[in-house]
Every structure is written in structure tokens, then in C-alpha cells.
Amino acid sequence: MSKRHTSLKDLATELGVSISTVSRALKNHPDISPELTRKIQQLANERHYTPNPLAMGLLRQQTKMIGVIVPDINTHFYSSIISGIEKVAKEHGYFIVISSSNESMQKEIESVDNLLNSRVEGLIVCLSQETDEFSHFHKLIENEIPLVFFDRVCEDLSVPAVLANGEEATQMITRHFYENGCRRIAYISGPGHLNISRNRKIGYLKGLExxxxxxDPQLLVNCNLSIEEARLATQQLLQLPNPPDAIFGMNDTIAFAAMIEIKKQGFKIPDDISLAGFTDEFHSIVVDPPLTSVSHPTFEMGKAAAELFFELLVKGENISKRIVLPIDLVVRQSSIKN
Amino acid sequence: MSKRHTSLKDLATELGVSISTVSRALKNHPDISPELTRKIQQLANERHYTPNPLAMGLLRQQTKMIGVIVPDINTHFYSSIISGIEKVAKEHGYFIVISSSNESMQKEIESVDNLLNSRVEGLIVCLSQETDEFSHFHKLIENEIPLVFFDRVCEDLSVPAVLANGEEATQMITRHFYENGCRRIAYISGPGHLNISRNRKIGYLKGLExxxxxxDPQLLVNCNLSIEEARLATQQLLQLPNPPDAIFGMNDTIAFAAMIEIKKQGFKIPDDISLAGFTDEFHSIVVDPPLTSVSHPTFEMGKAAAELFFELLVKGENISKRIVLPIDLVVRQSSIKN
DNA sequence: AAGCTTTGCGAAAAGCTTTGCGGAAATTTT
DNA sequence: AAAATTTCCGCAAAGCTTTTCGCAAAGCTT
Known part of the structure; x- marks a missing residue:
């Protein structure tokens, strides 16, 4: 079995002084004489003493842990956000416990419970796709436990959140398509109860206007965020009597699924159909043709969410702030008709 | 400030009994009378009592935390492995704390320190690309703190590990290329001090034989695992007086970078040059042409690593086991010449 | 030299849980 | 009725740290 870490008691016993003396010496308390302080600190170094976080947690009633719930850890989008969160968490001496809801509301509820039972000091969460009911967040709000949403938020709850400006993004894409000669612009959206779906739809409509x-209602199709449904949605668009000359998907899964399906049906990108999506740089470049896309500021988003979290944690009050991050439209070959 | 969780003491005070009675009642200890037990359990339910993990940790000297160090959380490969680890960790009532080394040995050392100071009960780690010196793991080994490596391991240290059969994989790829008419098969490898580089090179050579x-030494080039170096390595191969008719890269970054570069130089895949890599299904399908690739059993790898970890944890002894997972060669269009 | 302040350190409590041991009351036995 | 069990529950310690309070000795004042 692994040996115990050295404790204050160990040091105290070895030096024949009391525990409190050791404790004070290690933080240079003036009550302790310089020589004794030096001796204690030296031994502490030799023994690699570090305070036991469990004991500290018990004392201070804090665990230095933040719970993070994501729909799926297994995508660049979320793992990049997690990196951002982790960075600022570490800067604050906190670490993060990640839980994946797998896009299931049931698992999301369990995650909230588990994390709370693990005594995390608060939660940073991106709602699962299924989540359309929010009572599992009530106890957090009532007890003023820090909670911040990112990307997918609940509009009805006054919870601080950070999101990307999806509305502007889709409006830009629509305009970009138009300026490149497209007139039948289709949009594959996500589930309607998700705020990001709604916002992006608004931008799409604004852009059209x-x-x-x-x-044209036929050019707006919904799907959940799976590859299969995205392919079906694409098929549906392509089979239209008057098919679109441009398609954009509301996230990268949809965009790539659409790309596969478009090629499969023998259409050329961008000549027959322009394509754009929301995704990150690497994947956009690697596909053929390179995909015009809105680049999410994922890392920034994670950082912003974590910073918001700590603001909540120290201020205590429930500042109902909403941070909207700008996005970037990166034009590549998939949307430039020859 | 967030309200305190209810403790045994709270329940005891409210019911006018002692703390120990409450504790025992909650685990149905026969010493406590049935009615009292019922009453206590009911109140505990109402108050949503859950034991304080910090107190338990202090008592039992365990934190139920596993430290996981990966070179980069931001790729499908690692995030998928993490999912696997997390699954079995959760089954055992443990949670994981992730730390990213960013392929830096310095950060890896810091991560080890930080995690140990956080009192994780052990470590599951994939070495950083830079790591060629291993003294930061000595204290774990000496103190018999559970440690398991995955994917990238240190051959000199007798540490249990789980890895994929890279040797067999590269041998299979080489043979596959040969059977499809390729005779000048190039291999873009990673840094030589990484076991995975070495193993895959061995497979390559075996395959050739x-x-x-x-x-032909000209057809074996090294690079670190960055996109830039991978592109340079590809350029180097393409500029050969007698260029290769097949290339495979030792990971997905290399494979995709090679694909981009090959196209850029005007070569056709697979007609001019066959291409294969190590990567996951989604990305292999989405590129053009679909990439022949070795699919890493990432999720399984994570699960196996975690299971090995718990074996270590309960047995205490340092079973120096090495698990080698089979891999799968999935043939797609990038390697089938017409 | 008697009283006062300062200096330097220890005891103890709080934060929460588990568990061995002891003890009082209730019940059974002789 | 006295003795012996049982039954049911509380005390206290251990795990580790911080911090308030207190105490003794040394130094100071007059």
C-alpha cells in the first residue's frame, strides 16, 4: 500500500514541538522564533510536506473542485472548451471534474447529483440535447451555488452564460452565399428547443430578408445532431423538385454529414451546391473541398465560462450576466462557385 | 454563499440523538432499534443527506480520485480514451482528474506533482512526446502508488501498460500496399525515442521483408507530431528523384497533413500515391478520398487502462502486466489503385 | 524587587465520519 | 428477588489543518 503523505503531526513529533507551532512556522507566523521556523521549514522541505487538501477542504468547507457537464467529451468542440476551462481553473488553484451527459437528460440529472454529492463548489454546464426541463438546476439556484451555462442555455432561467453569436454568424453565412450567387439557400437546423438552434434560425431569416x-419553408429542415439524421435531412433537401444551391449546417457533425451525402448523390461542391458549417479549423482544411465555416472561439468560450464562474464564486451574488462571443466566418472553397 | 450540506451532526441535533447513532442507523446497524432507524433514515432522506467525501477521505485515507495525464486532451484519440477511463472509474465510484502535458516534459512533471499533491490515489498516463527521462515517476514506483501507462510507455520501467499492436498494424499496412501494387512504400514516423514509433517501424521493416x-532509408522519414513537420516530411518524400508510390503516417495528424500536401503538389490519391494512416472512423470517412486507416481501439484502451489500474489498487502489488490490444485495418479508397 | 508587557509556544475546537468500547436500562434467568 | 444477559445508545479517538485563546517565561519599567 502506498505510504502516507507526511503530515504536520509527523513533523511535530520528529521535532518535538506541537502541531500548531509547525503550522505557524510554515506560514512564517511572527509568533515563532526565526531559528525554529527555519528548522521546521527545512524539515518540511526534506519530507516534501504539502498540506492535505482533504483536511483543508473540511476546515474551509471547500473542495477546490468545479463540476463540468458536457453533452459529449468526445468532440473537438467540447474538449477545446474544456481546455479553456481547465486553464483558468488551474490558475485559480481549482481543478475540474468532467461528466458527460451523452446528450441524455437523464444522465445530465445524474451528473448534477453526483457532482453535487462530490461537493464540487459549483457547475459549468452545457445542456444536453434532450434537456427541455430544468428542475434539476433549481437546488443550485436556490442555494446560490455557482452555476454557469455555455453554448446551450435555458432562456427561462436567469443563469449567467457565455455563448457565441450564432445569429450574426448565420446571417453572415446567408449573405455570403447570396453574394456568391446562391438564391436557394437551405439550412439544416438542430432541435427547436435549443437556444442555439433558435438563434441561428433567426440569423438565417434575417439574412434572407x-x-x-x-x-421557403422547404429549405429549412430540422434534425437532431446525429450523423444519420443529418444525412437524411440532406437527402430530403436534395430530393426537392427545386433543390437548394447552398446548404449550411448548424454544427460540424451536420456539415460533414451533409458533405458526405452531397458527394454521394453526385453533386459537386461548390459548383452545384455551396456548403458551409460551424466547425474548427483543422477539420475544415482537411476535407475536400476545404469547408467554409464559422469558427467557434471554443477555447475562449471555456475561459470566459470559467472566469464568469469565479466571479460568481467570489461575489456570491447571482450576477445574471450573459457574455456573447464574436465568431468568425472563414471563407474557403466549399462556398466559392467558379 | 452556498449553504452547507446537511451532516450527521445536523440530523443528530434535530432528532436529539448522538452522531454515532445516526451513523449506525443509516447503515442499518443492528444496535439501533428499528423505529429509531426508520425515523433517522426518513429525516436523512428529507434532508438529502449524503456522506461528506472529504471526511470519508480523511478517515479512510483515500480520495477516490485518479489522475490522468494526456499529451493533449484536444484530440479525438485522447478524449476517446478518457471516455473509456471515465466509464470504468465511475463504475468503481471513482472520478478522474485530467491534466494535459501539452507534449511537454516540463508540464508533465508539474502535472505529476500537482496531482500527487491533490492526493489522487494513482496515475494513468500517456507520456508526452518530449519525455525521455523518467525520474518523476520514481516516487510513484517506490511508494507503490498505482501507475499505469497507455499507448506511449517507457520500456525501461517495469510499469503495467496497455498499448495497441502497432507493429502488427504497420506490417499489415505494408503488406496491403504491396498487394495493391505498390513497391516504393514510404513511412513517416514519429520521434525515435517513443516506443510507438519504434514498434511501428519494426512492423514496417518486417512487412517489407x-x-x-x-x-530504402530514403523512404523512412521522421518528424515530430506537428502538422508543419509532417508536411515538410511529405515534401521531402515527394521531391525524391524516385518518389514513393505509397505513404503511411504513424498517426492521424501526419496522415492528414500528408494528404493535404500530396494534393497540393498535384499528385492523385490513390493513383499516384496510396495513402494510409492511423486514425478514427469519422475523420477517415469525411476526407476525400476516404482514408484507409488503422482504427485504434481507443475507448477499449481507456477501459483496459482503468481496469488495470484498479487491479493494481486492490492487489497492492506491482503486477507488471502489459496488455496489447488488437487493431483493425480498414481499407478505403485512398489505398486502392484503379 | 514587584508589577507589567512582550515573546514563544501549546491546548483545544471545528470541520465530518466511522467504530471499538463502555454503560445504563430493560429483559431474562436462576 | 437477585443475578446475568441483552438491548440500545453515547463517548471518544483517529484522520489533518487552521486559529483562537491561554500560559509561562523572559524582558522591561519604576
Whole structure:
């Protein structure tokens, strides 16, 4: 079995002084004489003493842990956000415990419970796709336990959140398509109860209006965020009597699934159909043709979420702040018709 | 400030009994009378009592935390492995604390220190690319703190590990190329001090021998695992007076970088050059042409690593086991010449 | 030299749980 | 009725740290 870490008691016994003396000496308390302080600190160094975080936690009633719930850890989008969170958490001496909801509301509820039972000091969460009911967050709000949402938020709850400006993004994409000669611009959206779906749809409609294109309901299709449904949605668009000349998907899964399906059906990108999506740089470059995409500021988003979290933690009050991060439209070959 | 969780003491005070009575009642100890037990359990439910893990940790000298160190959380490969680890950790009532070394040995050392100071009960680690010296693991080994490596291991240290059969994989790829008419098969390898680089090189050489192809040193190039170096390495191969008719890269970064570079230089895949890599399914499908690749059993790898960890944890002894997971060669269009 | 302040350190409590041991009351036995 | 069990529960310690309070000795004042 692994040996115990050295404790204050160990040092105290070895030096024949009391525990409190050792404790004070290690933080240079003036009550302790210089020589004794030196002796104690030296031994502490030799024994590699570090305070036991469990004992400290018990004393201070804090665990230095933040719970993070994501729909799926297994994508660049979330893992990059997690990196951002982890960075600022570490700077504050905190560490993060990650729990994946797998896009299931049931698992999300369990995660909240588990993390709370593990005494995390608060939660940073991105709602699962299924989540349309929010009572599992009530106890956090009532007890003023820090909680911040990112990307997917609940509009009804006054919870601080950080999100990307999806509305502006989709509006930009729509306009970009228009300026490149597209007139039948289709949009594959996600589930309607997700705020990100709604916002992006709004931007899409605004963009159409701006370009004086009438909205054609046939060109707006919904899907959940799975590859299969995204492919089906694409098929549906391609089979239209008057198919679109541009498609954009609301996240990278959809965009890539659409790309596969479009190619499979023999359409050329971008000549027959322009394509754009929301995704990160690496994947956009590696596909053929390189994908025009909105680059999410994922790392920044994680950082912002964590900073918001710590603001909550120290201030205590429930500052209901909402941070909207700008996005970037990176134009690549998939949307430039020859 | 967030309210305190209810403790045994709270329940005891409210019911006018002692703390120990409450504690025993909650675990149905026969010493406590049935009615009292019932009453206590009911109140505990109402108050949502859960034992304070900090107090338990202090008592039992365990934190139920596993430290996980990965070179980079931000890739599918590692995040998928983490998912696997997390699954079995959760089954055992443990949670994981992730730390990223960013491929830096210095940060790896810091991570080890930090995690140990946080009193994790052991470590599951994948070495950073830079790591060529291992003294920071000595204290773990000496103190018999559970430690398991995955994917990248140190051959000199007798530490249990789980890895994929890279040797067999590269041998299979080489043979596959040969069977599809390739005779000048190039291999872009990683840093030589990494066991995975070495193993895969061995497989490559074995494959060549099996196919009676003489090894041409010009066709074996090294690079670190960055996109830039991988592109340079590819350029180097393509500029050869007698360029290769097949290339495979030792991980997905290399494979994709090679793909980009090959296309950029105007070569056709697979007609001019066959290509294969190590990567996961989604990315292999989404690129053009779909990439022949070795699929790493990432999730299984994570699970196996965690199971090995718990074996160590309960048995206490340092069973120096090495688990080698089979890999799968999935043939797609990038390696089938017409 | 008697009283006062300062200096330097120890005891103990709090934070929470488990568990061996002891003890009082209730019950059974003789 | 006295003795012996049982039954049911509380005390206290251990695990580790911080911090308030207190105490003794040394130094100081007059």
C-alpha cells in the first residue's frame, strides 16, 4: 500500500514541538522564533510536506473542485472548451471534474447529483440535447451555488452564460452565399428547443430578408445532431423538385454529414451546391473541398465560462450576466462557385 | 454563499440523538432499534443527506480520485480514451482528474506533482512526446502508488501498460500496399525515442521483408507530431528523384497533413500515391478520398487502462502486466489503385 | 524587587465520519 | 428477588489543518 503523505503531526513529533507551532512556522507566523521556523521549514522541505487538501477542504468547507457537464467529451468542440476551462481553473488553484451527459437528460440529472454529492463548489454546464426541463438546476439556484451555462442555455432561467453569436454568424453565412450567387439557400437546423438552434434560425431569416429572398419553408429542415439524421435531412433537401444551391449546417457533425451525402448523390461542391458549417479549423482544411465555416472561439468560450464562474464564486451574488462571443466566418472553397 | 450540506451532526441535533447513532442507523446497524432507524433514515432522506467525501477521505485515507495525464486532451484519440477511463472509474465510484502535458516534459512533471499533491490515489498516463527521462515517476514506483501507462510507455520501467499492436498494424499496412501494387512504400514516423514509433517501424521493416522489398532509408522519414513537420516530411518524400508510390503516417495528424500536401503538389490519391494512416472512423470517412486507416481501439484502451489500474489498487502489488490490444485495418479508397 | 508587557509556544475546537468500547436500562434467568 | 444477559445508545479517538485563546517565561519599567 502506498505510504502516507507526511503530515504536520509527523513533523511535530520528529521535532518535538506541537502541531500548531509547525503550522505557524510554515506560514512564517511572527509568533515563532526565526531559528525554529527555519528548522521546521527545512524539515518540511526534506519530507516534501504539502498540506492535505482533504483536511483543508473540511476546515474551509471547500473542495477546490468545479463540476463540468458536457453533452459529449468526445468532440473537438467540447474538449477545446474544456481546455479553456481547465486553464483558468488551474490558475485559480481549482481543478475540474468532467461528466458527460451523452446528450441524455437523464444522465445530465445524474451528473448534477453526483457532482453535487462530490461537493464540487459549483457547475459549468452545457445542456444536453434532450434537456427541455430544468428542475434539476433549481437546488443550485436556490442555494446560490455557482452555476454557469455555455453554448446551450435555458432562456427561462436567469443563469449567467457565455455563448457565441450564432445569429450574426448565420446571417453572415446567408449573405455570403447570396453574394456568391446562391438564391436557394437551405439550412439544416438542430432541435427547436435549443437556444442555439433558435438563434441561428433567426440569423438565417434575417439574412434572407436582408438579401430580399423569400423564405421557403422547404429549405429549412430540422434534425437532431446525429450523423444519420443529418444525412437524411440532406437527402430530403436534395430530393426537392427545386433543390437548394447552398446548404449550411448548424454544427460540424451536420456539415460533414451533409458533405458526405452531397458527394454521394453526385453533386459537386461548390459548383452545384455551396456548403458551409460551424466547425474548427483543422477539420475544415482537411476535407475536400476545404469547408467554409464559422469558427467557434471554443477555447475562449471555456475561459470566459470559467472566469464568469469565479466571479460568481467570489461575489456570491447571482450576477445574471450573459457574455456573447464574436465568431468568425472563414471563407474557403466549399462556398466559392467558379 | 452556498449553504452547507446537511451532516450527521445536523440530523443528530434535530432528532436529539448522538452522531454515532445516526451513523449506525443509516447503515442499518443492528444496535439501533428499528423505529429509531426508520425515523433517522426518513429525516436523512428529507434532508438529502449524503456522506461528506472529504471526511470519508480523511478517515479512510483515500480520495477516490485518479489522475490522468494526456499529451493533449484536444484530440479525438485522447478524449476517446478518457471516455473509456471515465466509464470504468465511475463504475468503481471513482472520478478522474485530467491534466494535459501539452507534449511537454516540463508540464508533465508539474502535472505529476500537482496531482500527487491533490492526493489522487494513482496515475494513468500517456507520456508526452518530449519525455525521455523518467525520474518523476520514481516516487510513484517506490511508494507503490498505482501507475499505469497507455499507448506511449517507457520500456525501461517495469510499469503495467496497455498499448495497441502497432507493429502488427504497420506490417499489415505494408503488406496491403504491396498487394495493391505498390513497391516504393514510404513511412513517416514519429520521434525515435517513443516506443510507438519504434514498434511501428519494426512492423514496417518486417512487412517489407515479408514482401521481399529492400529497405530504402530514403523512404523512412521522421518528424515530430506537428502538422508543419509532417508536411515538410511529405515534401521531402515527394521531391525524391524516385518518389514513393505509397505513404503511411504513424498517426492521424501526419496522415492528414500528408494528404493535404500530396494534393497540393498535384499528385492523385490513390493513383499516384496510396495513402494510409492511423486514425478514427469519422475523420477517415469525411476526407476525400476516404482514408484507409488503422482504427485504434481507443475507448477499449481507456477501459483496459482503468481496469488495470484498479487491479493494481486492490492487489497492492506491482503486477507488471502489459496488455496489447488488437487493431483493425480498414481499407478505403485512398489505398486502392484503379 | 514587584508589577507589567512582550515573546514563544501549546491546548483545544471545528470541520465530518466511522467504530471499538463502555454503560445504563430493560429483559431474562436462576 | 437477585443475578446475568441483552438491548440500545453515547463517548471518544483517529484522520489533518487552521486559529483562537491561554500560559509561562523572559524582558522591561519604576
Amino acid at each position: 436582408e438579401c430580399h429572398i423569400d423564405f | 515479408e514482401c521481399h522489398i529492400d529497405f
